[in-house]
Amino acid sequence: MRSKIIAAACGSVLTLSVVHSAAAVQPDATAQQNEAHQRFKVLSPELRGQLAGHWFDAASGKLTVAVPSEQAAERARLEGVKAVVVQRSAADLDRLLGEVRTQIGDGVPGVFSWGIDVRDNQVDITVNTTRKTEATERFLTKVRGLAGVQIVETRSQQRQQAGTVQPGSPWWPGSESNCSIGFPATDSSGGKHFLTAGHCTNDANQAAYGQSGQQNRLGTSNVGGTRSVNGREGDMGVVAVTEANWTLSPSVNTWGQPAVTVTGSAEAMVGDQVCHSGNTSKWQCGEVKYTNKTVDYGGGLIIEGLTWTTACSLGGDSGGAWLLGDKAVGLHDGGPSKCVQNPTDGDMSLFQPVNEALRKWNLTLVTGGGDTSAPSVPANPRSTGTTASSASLAWDASTDNVGVTGYDVYNGSTLATTVTGTTATVSSLKADTDYTFTIKARDAAGNTSAASTAVTARTQPGTGDTEAPTAPNNLRSTGVTASSVALAWDASTDNVGVTGYEVLNGSTVVAKATGTTATVTGLTADTSYTFSVRALDAAGNQSKQSAEVTARTSGTTGGRTFTNDTDHPIRDFAVAVSAVRSTATGTARNPLTVKVDATHTCQEDLNVTLVAPSGRTYPLLRTPGGRYDCHPFAAGRTFTVVPGAGEAASGTWTLRIGDNGPGDTGVLSSWSLAV
Numbered sequence: 001m002r003s004k005i006i007a008a009a010c011g012s013v014l015t016l017s018v019v020h021s022a023a024a025v026q027p028d029a030t031a032q033q034n035e036a037h038q039r040f041k042v043l044s045p046e047l048r049g050q051l052a053g054h055w056f057d058a059a060s061g062k063l064t065v066a067v068p069s070e071q072a073a074e075r076a077r078l079e080g081v082k083a084v085v086v087q088r089s090a091a092d093l094d095r096l097l098g099e100v101r102t103q104i105g106d107g108v109p110g111v112f113s114w115g116i117d118v119r120d121n122q123v124d125i126t127v128n129t130t131r132k133t134e135a136t137e138r139f140l141t142k143v144r145g146l147a148g149v150q151i152v153e154t155r156s157q158q159r160q161q162a163g164t165v166q167p168g169s170p171w172w173p174g175s176e177s178n179c180s181i182g183f184p185a186t187d188s189s190g191g192k193h194f195l196t197a198g199h200c201t202n203d204a205n206q207a208a209y210g211q212s213g214q215q216n217r218l219g220t221s222n223v224g225g226t227r228s229v230n231g232r233e234g235d236m237g238v239v240a241v242t243e244a245n246w247t248l249s250p251s252v253n254t255w256g257q258p259a260v261t262v263t264g265s266a267e268a269m270v271g272d273q274v275c276h277s278g279n280t281s282k283w284q285c286g287e288v289k290y291t292n293k294t295v296d297y298g299g300g301l302i303i304e305g306l307t308w309t310t311a312c313s314l315g316g317d318s319g320g321a322w323l324l325g326d327k328a329v330g331l332h333d334g335g336p337s338k339c340v341q342n343p344t345d346g347d348m349s350l351f352q353p354v355n356e357a358l359r360k361w362n363l364t365l366v367t368g369g370g371d372t373s374a375p376s377v378p379a380n381p382r383s384t385g386t387t388a389s390s391a392s393l394a395w396d397a398s399t400d401n402v403g404v405t406g407y408d409v410y411n412g413s414t415l416a417t418t419v420t421g422t423t424a425t426v427s428s429l430k431a432d433t434d435y436t437f438t439i440k441a442r443d444a445a446g447n448t449s450a451a452s453t454a455v456t457a458r459t460q461p462g463t464g465d466t467e468a469p470t471a472p473n474n475l476r477s478t479g480v481t482a483s484s485v486a487l488a489w490d491a492s493t494d495n496v497g498v499t500g501y502e503v504l505n506g507s508t509v510v511a512k513a514t515g516t517t518a519t520v521t522g523l524t525a526d527t528s529y530t531f532s533v534r535a536l537d538a539a540g541n542q543s544k545q546s547a548e549v550t551a552r553t554s555g556t557t558g559g560r561t562f563t564n565d566t567d568h569p570i571r572d573f574a575v576a577v578s579a580v581r582s583t584a585t586g587t588a589r590n591p592l593t594v595k596v597d598a599t600h601t602c603q604e605d606l607n608v609t610l611v612a613p614s615g616r617t618y619p620l621l622r623t624p625g626g627r628y629d630c631h632p633f634a635a636g637r638t639f640t641v642v643p644g645a646g647e648a649a650s651g652t653w654t655l656r657i658g659d660n661g662p663g664d665t666g667v668l669s670s671w672s673l674a675v
Contacts, residue, residue, distance in 0.1 A: 030325040031405060032061035033272055038406060038418040039063045039081055040269070044428050045499045045514035047075050049491065052090045053118025056271035057082060058287070064271075066121060079427075086121040088148055096123050096148050098574050102658050103142055105607060106617050107296055109133040112157045113308075113345060115293030117150070118270055124290070126152045126345040154346030158295060158334045172209040173200060173221050180279055180320035182331040183262065183354060184241075184248035185363035192219075192241035192248050195331055195357050196319030198230035201237025202614075204648070208239045210246075218246045225585065226650045227361060231615020232304050233652055235333045236357040237319075250368035252277060252321060261368045265355050266327035268307050274324050276332055276351070278317025281339070286311030286349070295334070295350060301615050303333065306350045312339035313349035322351045328365055330354050375400035375441035375449045378407060383457035384423070388431040389538055391457040394423045398441035398449060408440045410451070428499055430540055431462025462539060469494035469535035471544040472501065472516075477551035477566045481581055484521045485529060485551045485566070491516050492535035492543055500536045504545065505529055528552045528565070552670075560584040560649070563672040568657075570600055570666035575658045578668060584649040584675050588612075591640040593674040594620060598637075598657065600666025602630035607658040608639075610673075613651025616644050633666065649675045 036056045040063055043051075052066040064082040067073050073083035088096070093116050100114055100123055110131035117124045125143060127136065143149050172178050179200035185193050204225030210216040219241040222228040228237035241248065252260040268274055268288050275285040290308040297303070307322075313335035322330035330351030340347045358365060379396040386392070398404050409417045409424045416426045416437070429435060435458070438451040472489040479486040492498050503511040503518050510531075511518040523529060530550045535543040552565035562580040570576045594610055608621035620639040655671050 029058065029061070029273055032056075034325065035406065035418075035420055036061075036063035037266060037269070039079070042415060042417045043079060043081070044075070046428060046497045047072065047079060049498070049515050050089075052086050052088060052093060052121060053116070054269060055119055056269055058271060058273070066118060088121050092148070093121070093123065096146060099146060100125060100143060100149065102573050102575050102660065103139060105658060106609060106619070107298075107300070107302065108136055108139045110136045111139065112296045112298075113294055115290055117290060120150065122148045122150050124150050124152055124293075124345070126154060126157075128155065128157045128346060129153050130155050152345050154344045156336060156344075156346035158297070158336060158346070158348065158350060172214070173203065174206045174209075175214055178279070178316070180277075180317055180332060182319050182321050183328050184250065184366040185238075185358060186248070186366060187361075187363055192246070193238050193361075193363060194241060194248070195354065195363070196237055196239060197331055197333060197352070198228045198235040198237040200319045201228040201239065202230055204228075218243050224650075225648050229360075229613065229651065230301070230303070231613060232302055232611055232654065233613070234305060234356055235303050235352045236331055236360070238357075238361055238363070248366045250366045252323070260323065260326055262321075262323070262328050262365065263326045263367050264328070265358065265365050266324050266329050267353060267355060268322075268324055268329045272324055274309055274311065274322055274329060276311060276313065276317070276320055276322040276330075276349070278313055278320040278332060280314040280316030281312055284311045284313060284339075284349075289345075289348060297334070300617050302617075303352075303615070305356070306333055306352060308345070308348045308350055310343050311349050312343075314339065317349075322354070328354045331357065373401045373443075374447040375404050375443050377449045378422075378439040378441055378452040381437070381439055381452045381455040383455055386457050386459050388460045388462040389429050390425050390427040391429060391435060391437070391459060392423070392425045393437055393439070393455065393457070395439050395452060397422050400441070400443045400447075404441050404443055406442050408442060408448070410438045410440070411435055428538055429459050430538060431459050431465075434458045465496050465537065465539040466541065467495045467537075468541040469498050469537050469543040472533045472535055472546040475531070475533055475546045475549045476569070477549055478517070478568075479577075479579060480551055480553050480564055480566045481579075482554050483523050484519050485523060485531070485553065486517070486519045487531060487533070487549070487551075488517045489533050489546060494535070494537045494541075496537055496539070498535050499538050501533050502536065502542075504532050504534065523553050554580050560589070561672055561674045562653070563670060564655075565670040568668040570598065570606075570657055570659050570668060572659055572662050572664065575656055576668050577654060577656050578671060579652050579654045580671075580673055581652050582613075582650050582673070582675050586649055588643040588647040588649045588675050591642050592618075594639045594641060594655070595672045595674075596620075596637045596639065596655070596668070597635055597670045598633055598666060598668040599635055600633035600659070600664060602661055602664040603633040604630055605659050605661030605664055606633060607656075607660060609656045609658075610639075610641060611654040611656060612643070612647055613653065614644070614647060616647065618643075630664070 050072045054065045057064040062082045066086045076083035110128045113126040182195040201222045206221045208221045210218045221239045250262040272288045286309045294304045320332040333350045335349035336347040375398040381395040384392045406420045441449040469492040475489040478488045501513045502509045532545040532548045534545045564578045564580045568576040610618040618641045
């Protein structure tokens with residue numbers, strides 16, 4: 001019987017189960033967190049492109065950013081956020097994490113998590129010392145030599161939790177033990193669903209009940225076998241609520257305290273105070289310590305991209321709701337076997353970001369709120385001064401039945417900045433140019449006023465910046481789906497400052513970005529596209545276009561065969577990762593056939609692995625280790641794999657090629673999977 005966790009379904013009303021405790025987040029802290037999140041959304045492109053991390057600092061109540069120079073720190077302070085000058089850039093940290101992932105490969109005994117610690121500007125690796133082996137010591141000897149890596153030792157670690165029936169409102173997958181409900185959501189046709197943990201929904205088309213003993217059916221879990229993930233991609237699943245008399249509610253059951261009504265969703269940042277509801281631990285709160293961090297539960301189950309917190313959780317909580325104030329942020333994944341004070345990494349609770357699940361299955365969160373009255377329109381908007389690159393504004397305060405929490409300032413139809421007072425300065429503008437601004441007031445429930453009357457301001461004449469940025473270098477595709485291509489490139493330079501980038505398909509701008517990555521969407525499956533990128537500065541100067549890169553969207557080439565034709569460089573001590581999305585139904589064929597079209601000067605340096613949607617890993621090629629003579633990797637290699645019992649064909653399959661040696665080059669040009 002699988003591990004399962006507890007949920008909340010009360011009577012015939014699907015509810016979210018949450019409880020208050022002495023650790024609940026205070027109202028002032030919630031307002032400060034909300035402001036920090038708003039400020040992060042409107043950071044200038046110039047500053048955002050230099051960030052090595054960001055977090056909420058509870059002591060000061062402010063957003064804090066990590067930057068590589070004092071000049072960038074001064075810019076951050078001008079934008080109203082705290083700044084810390086750090087040694088390593090975001091690119092440095094990503095490269096370091098890539099080296100760690102390469103060394104870990106498919107797992108090291110005792111090593112159960114790894115990820116970036118933005119506050120300490122380093123990569124943390126956590127080891128359960130009770131499970132060390134000689135292989136662990138060899139691994140630790142290697143990574144201790146990497147500057148910027150911190151080894152954290154514990155004598156415990158998380159597990160995907162299980163539990164028995166507890167007082168409250170659970171739901172039952174078939175005849176198995178109970179699981180916790182996360183958040184209700186609807187699809188584009190109005191169909192009713194709720195999100196929960198993927199390890200609670202791994203059986204396709206399984207009946208879901210509101211009572212034990214297979215009574216009071218509410219719907220079906222993992223319809224079609226395509227609505228559950230428990231592997232590298234995440235831990236998330238969907239239950240379709242199909243039975244009559246079951247309704248969805250945004251009100252979180254607070255176990256005897258005033259209800260919390262979900263008003264929307266958010267992405268948690270390091271330093272946030274978050275709370276979760278579980279049928280066993282009830283309402284528990286804590287601080288976010290890491291985001292986008294990996295956990296290795298053992299047995300080949302590795303999950304990436306999880307958020308780690310100090311909140312307590314127990315068996316019976318999996319799949320439950322995590323909240324940032326009244327915003328949905330996550331679905332409970334796992335935690336310790338018992339709650340401890342001041343938990344180490346091995347005793348933290350983990351959750352899957354909820355927005356990823358909503359996007360994956362194109363679902364809309366069910367929200368509500370008692371406060372539906374919008375604030376009054378900001379009156380008397382006016383310009384109070386300009387420079388060559390900024391405009392200062394002021395307006396009269398709005399009123400609200402509960403209280404105004406902030407103002408959004410728009411440059412035309414684009415949100416330019418968010419403030420809590422009645423003045424603002426909009427920066428990164430062009431010299432000697434007219435701009436039209438409007439202001440909207442916002443309250444704590446997310447209600448916004450109508451826009452104020454427009455105010456026009458003209459920036460001062462500039463210093464005559466006519467120098468264009470340099471062209472972006474090293475444009476590359478970092479992944480494809482059937483309808484999108486992800487791109488990345490190296491940053492351009494400029495005599496004043498690069499403010500953004502435009503991605504072109506031929507001569508048409510198809511995406512814009514402030515950083516050095518972008519995803520082009522709305523594409524046709526199994527089709528080649530050619531892209532280039534150009535940089536822009538604040539004066540409107542455009543760089544020359546970068547060298548072009550061609551990428552092919554994924555698609556079927558024959559029923560149950562799926563192909564990715566995007567080029568992925570195979571670099572020393574790095575891992576090339578390429579994915580295909582299978583829409584095939586039923587279980588995977590036995591054997592699976594994997595065709596790899598790649599070139600590399602030293603086959604003996606390579607580890608080639610297929611990762612299934614379930615998270616199972618299938619080694620295709622392993623290096624011998626020790627001394628060896630290099631031979632070229634032959635183009636057009638074919639591998640066969642015997643899938644694990646019950647391996648589903650549908651979902652995202654990933655090919656990983658790790659280069660474990662120096663001085664060699666190669667490229668993965670395409671691969672296909674017959675499933």
